[in-house]
Amino acid sequence: MxxxxxxxxxxxxxxxxxxxxxxxxxxxxxTIPAATRELVLLRASQINGCGFCVDMHTKDATHAGESAQRLHLVAVWREATVYTDAERAALALVEEGTRIAD
Known part of the structure; x- marks a missing residue:
């Protein structure tokens, strides 16, 4: 690579x-919980297509207590039922800020 x-x-x-x-x-x-912060960083890394960052934030999220299921579903968070309203708001915000070209 x-x-x-x-x-x-x-x-x-x-x-x-x-x-x-x-x-x-x-x-x-x-005051954002560590697990939520890592979900947000992971989603931004996915959007940006940075393999190094996706790997790093997946490991950091796991260390922060995030489950494998929630990590696997972050790319399709809108359809997943495992995120809180606050997490959904944070994921929506990161998508808006990351997808500026859209």
Whole structure:
């Protein structure tokens, strides 16, 4: 698999990564439960097609106590019945913010 963006050796990539990390810190400092936060990050990673990020957030969500069933269903969360209203709102919000081109 080829690297889509080399964050280490590309100054633009490094700057972009810095902003991604800053945005992530906002979520870490919020009152959003860790499992919900990881579901949101996982969904954004799926939309963006980043295999590295999907893997990372799946592992982080598992560590936060998320079940395998809920992780498998996050791509089709609208049809799934395993998410709370608050989780659905968070997933809808991340889709709106991630699918800007749509």
């Amino acid at each position: 080829d690297t889509r963006l080399d964050f280490k050796n590309n100054p633009v990539g490094a700057k972009g990564l810095k902003h991604l990390v800053s945005a992530g810190m906002v979520l870490l400092d919020s």
